[in-house]
Amino acid sequence: MTEFSRRNLLGAAAAGGAVAVAAATDGLADGQPPFGPTPPVLAGAQLPSFRFQLGAVAQKRWDGGWAKEATVAEFPVSEKLAGVLMSLAPGGLRELHWHANAAEWAYVLKGRCRVTTIDPKGHSQIADFNAGDVWYFPRGFGHSIEGIGSEDCLFVLVFDNGYFSEFGTFSISDWIGHTSPEVLAKTFGVPAPTFANFPKSEVYISKGPVPPPLPADPTPGALNNGALTHRYQLLAQRPDVYPGGTNRLVSQRQFPISATMTGALMRIKPGSLREMHWHPNADEWQYYISGRARLGVFGSHGRARVEDMSAGDVGYVPQGYGHYIENAGTDDLDLLIVLNNGEYQSISLTARVAANPHLLLSTNFKVPEATFANFPKGERFMPA
Ligand code: MN
Ligand code: MN
Numbered sequence: 001m002t003e004f005s006r007r008n009l010l011g012a013a014a015a016g017g018a019v020a021v022a023a024a025t026d027g028l029a030d031g032q033p034p035f036g037p038t039p040p041v042l043a044g045a046q047l048p049s050f051r052f053q054l055g056a057v058a059q060k061r062w063d064g065g066w067a068k069e070a071t072v073a074e075f076p077v078s079e080k081l082a083g084v085l086m087s088l089a090p091g092g093l094r095e096l097h098w099h100a101n102a103a104e105w106a107y108v109l110k111g112r113c114r115v116t117t118i119d120p121k122g123h124s125q126i127a128d129f130n131a132g133d134v135w136y137f138p139r140g141f142g143h144s145i146e147g148i149g150s151e152d153c154l155f156v157l158v159f160d161n162g163y164f165s166e167f168g169t170f171s172i173s174d175w176i177g178h179t180s181p182e183v184l185a186k187t188f189g190v191p192a193p194t195f196a197n198f199p200k201s202e203v204y205i206s207k208g209p210v211p212p213p214l215p216a217d218p219t220p221g222a223l224n225n226g227a228l229t230h231r232y233q234l235l236a237q238r239p240d241v242y243p244g245g246t247n248r249l250v251s252q253r254q255f256p257i258s259a260t261m262t263g264a265l266m267r268i269k270p271g272s273l274r275e276m277h278w279h280p281n282a283d284e285w286q287y288y289i290s291g292r293a294r295l296g297v298f299g300s301h302g303r304a305r306v307e308d309m310s311a312g313d314v315g316y317v318p319q320g321y322g323h324y325i326e327n328a329g330t331d332d333l334d335l336l337i338v339l340n341n342g343e344y345q346s347i348s349l350t351a352r353v354a355a356n357p358h359l360l361l362s363t364n365f366k367v368p369e370a371t372f373a374n375f376p377k378g379e380r381f382m383p384a
Helices: 002-012 174-175 181-188 347-352 358-365
Strands: 060-062 064-072 082-088 091-097 106-109 110-119 122-128 135-138 142-150 153-159 205-207 230-234 240-242 245-251 262-268 271-279 283-288 294-298 304-310 314-317 322-326 333-339
Touching: 060 205, 060 240, 064 091, 064 205, 082 091, 082 142, 091 174, 110 153, 122 135, 122 230, 142 153, 153 283, 174 322, 262 322, 271 333, 283 304, 294 314, 294 333
Parallel strands: none
Antiparallel strands: 060 064, 064 082, 082 153, 091 142, 091 205, 106 135, 106 153, 110 122, 110 142, 135 230, 240 245, 245 262, 262 333, 271 322, 283 314, 283 333, 294 304, 294 322
């Protein structure tokens, strides 16, 4: 852990997160009145804020789309994961690029897009993504994303490095624009003047015609797919059902290429909660899609913090920190959860307590053994 993070997590220099630059224009705001006073910190020293209002950040705009991001620069606690909200118009193209220091995990919230990828073995894939689909690109793999269909495509990108910036990545136009025509001519085997009108700086997002549908039955030999697909249909997965809601989980077990990240699409019913738990092997990045929530985080040494979250917000929980998510509204709470480990690990507080004799619990908590007579016998996950 860096000195920077130690300072922030201990709260000595807690900046407290977000600066609202502009009103949310994502169409994700829930239109409800503002929350009442934020619940008080329970006890002990202050923790930094685990909430960042990504929805309220001003869009960086191009003809063809927009993006806004949350890295440690904007959201100091989020050291291990960064996030980006991006929208592409039909025909809008996030150009060919790669990321040097992070894998990319994404969830499509609205609309459709087409992704092209290449891996170090020369395998390439072109695939269409619909709302509810997930993609994963290992660190350094080349990719592009293009809006298709008739409406804007909105997606959440998550990177397993908080210092990552989507606005500081390796774009193909940027490289070609900063390489001599002679070298480009030798590389591509075409005359140097071919590159006379290529852009001299990064394009990032450009706008072109909506491409035709992919062939349903490609010509034999036309494809060079690798063994592992980059696409996983998360919303189409049959969810795990609990008394208080549902959960769809995608780890490397369900999605073999996703070696460094796990995702979950969680719905929590009004009045219910994702119970108190912690993750031994991962930090947790959250994107609140709809509804209202209360996120409770426990950071040891008497430090606990409870924050209200609403649509467009990002939440963050460092590895090992205790936490829970409570539906604090009257509608279903939908959120996306991304962990920076391909293996899903979680320990619930109810399971931890249930795995002990009542005598031990009596000694631990200094109350009579009978206190525990009606405690649950194991994990509850999402009680009603
Ligand atoms: Mn990317
Ligand atoms: Mn969690």
